[in-house]
Amino acid sequence: MRSVPLTICLPCSPNSMRRRRRKPSKYAPDLNDAEIIEVGRDPFLTAHALAHRLDRNVVTVEASKPSTKRANRRIPDVCNDLEVRWCNSFQMLTELNFRTGWRSAP
Known part of the structure; x- marks a missing residue:
């Protein structure tokens, strides 16, 4: 039987994206701070799969x-834009x- 992880632990925190001012380009190149929090x-997740x-x-x-x-x-x-496989x-x-x-039930 194959074990499937329920959670993926990534080495970065969501706040590190804000500190480094990196923006997810497939969302928009000019997201403001409120939009970064919303993302x-x-x-x-997408970057890890990519x-x-x-x-x-x-x-x-x-x-x-x-x-x-x-x-x-x-x-x-x-x-889809990044050609990363996904499913529900x-x-x-x-x-x-x-x-x-x-x-x-019978």
Whole structure:
């Protein structure tokens, strides 16, 4: 049985992005401080998957909405722009062949 991590721990904190003034370019090149806070940790997840393309997928509950702009961009849309694989929770469970011992009522 393959073990699947429930959490990814990254070496950077979201605040380090603000201190270094690095902006996630697939959101907008000129995000202000409030927008950087709104973006949150999403760019770190995407960057980690981008750095390990062959063996990483981003799992999200967000649905694609290409019309959103700037800090409101959704994970699937940013992943599509960067050619990073992503899926939703149900697709992940199906791919991992997840089963429970629960039985349906007779």
